[in-house]
Amino acid sequence: MTRKAGSVVFQNVRKTFGAFTAIPDLSLTVEPGTLVTLLGPSGCGKTTTLRMLAGLEHPTSGRILIGGKDVTMLPANERDVSMVFQSYALFPHMNSLENVAYGLQSSGMGKKEARERAENGLELVGLAGMGQRLPAELSGGQQQRVAVARALVLEPQVLLLDEPLSNLDARLRRRVRTEIRELQQRLEFTAVYVTHDQDEALAVSDRIIVMKDGRIAQEGSPRDLYETPASSFIADFIGEANVVPCDIVAVSDGKATISIEGLRHVVPALSARPGRAKLAVRPSAITLEPADDAAFPGRIRHAAYLGDHIEYEAETAGGTLFIVDPSVDRLLSPGTQVGIGLKTRGIAIIAE
CATH class of the missing domain: 2.40.50.140 (Nucleic acid-binding proteins)
Incomplete structure (x- = not known):
């Protein structure tokens, strides 16, 4: 369903809010078709980084590229990304099918084609036949999958996920994170995933970028970070x-x-x-x-x-x-x- 996966590049990105420097100097690369997690404690800069990638914030200096295109100062609606929010942000008065089709119709697609694409999207995330259900009639995990389907049908180069499992209970969180990982590997889309949960990051990621005070403390595969931590902070943060x-x-x-x-x-x-x-x-x-x-x-x-x-x-x-x-x-x-x-x-x- 998705178009060719895009890369993400941050080049010496700096972000300040008044006198406060949230991101001093950030450079990173996300390869196409991989799931990279930004991991760290509250206030480490991971959410600010994701918001800059989404176009919800703009860097003070530096460049951001998606699929090789400079998007540094482009607004959110002109970037080829889709975002799954922590709250899912589903319209309560729309059923699942209408929620998934909403973005397609807003971009000018005809109602019939948007509906067909939305049905395919729901089938993709294992919700075929549930298009007529309102969000209130779905479980937390099902609502989360509707939000993922709504993002995927837009065929973005990059899918952004901001703490997507934080509203789920522990058992459901384990199941849904497995579903997200299997979906990403099957469709081979690029994903940037933000969480503060170490187990979640270890379970879903090709690569983890651990952030501290707006900087990269260490990056690597889940196994690399767990088995060869570069500092006491990493050793204690990635598992105990x-x-x-x-x-x-x-x-x-x-x-x-x-x-x-x-x-x-x-x-x-x-x-x-x-x-x-x-x-x-x-x-x-x-x-x-x-x-x-x-x-x-x-x-x-x-x-x-x-x-x-x-x-x-x-x-x-x-x-x-x-x-x-x-x-x-x-x-x-x-x-x-x-x-x-x-x-x-x-x-x-x-x-x-």
Whole structure:
């Protein structure tokens, strides 16, 4: 249904609001046919970036290109993009078919053709036969899909999604994000997706751009960001991580031997050099052993049974560790002395 997917390029874009600088200097590229997520905490600049791409804000300086065309100062209606808003913005007095056809008719398309395109759009998102239902007669997930269909039938070069799942409950959010990802991969349209939800970003993205204070803190594939965070901020923001001090004892053949409170372990070296460093350790990468069998002692401070896993907090000489243990057959009570071990995956030296 969509026309050829377009690229997105920001070249040294700066955005100020009076004396406040929201975006100091932003350069990024979104390749055609990919889904790229702008991820970050509130106030990091991700929504301002999306609004500039949509034409709802204009940069103070720099250039924005869509499909190779400079759109920096073009108004929203002259850009080849469609946007799915956080609130869905469906007309409550129109049924689903009329909502999807609205943009087509507003652009001058005949009523019959617009209706046919709208029906195809609803079928595309799995809502065939539901065109006569009003938004109030649809579930939250169905309303969200109507909003996506309304955007897609305009055949934009780029689809923009602003926190599209924030109004859904957790279970529905998981299902709908899968539907969005499958739809994007099947139709191969370019999508720029904004969220503050790390799990959502990991689940849907080809590439994630993590923003902090209007700048790019790190960008890469979900696996790259999770397994090789470039800073303590990234390590803690992309999934939870324990950031602990360590000593890099030796580096050889792309591997580093590190020492934490006497426990030695081998991890990917990247650009590490011998000396003091910080280590990002995922909660699931920590093992709990009998106290006599490990050189890294700890004491259970808190335990919480959550059905398919147990969450622990353990006090160690290097600080408190958060641990996710899949072994639900045992529950270690607070005060229990344990030995801390490390798995092979889920551990990375922080480059900062």
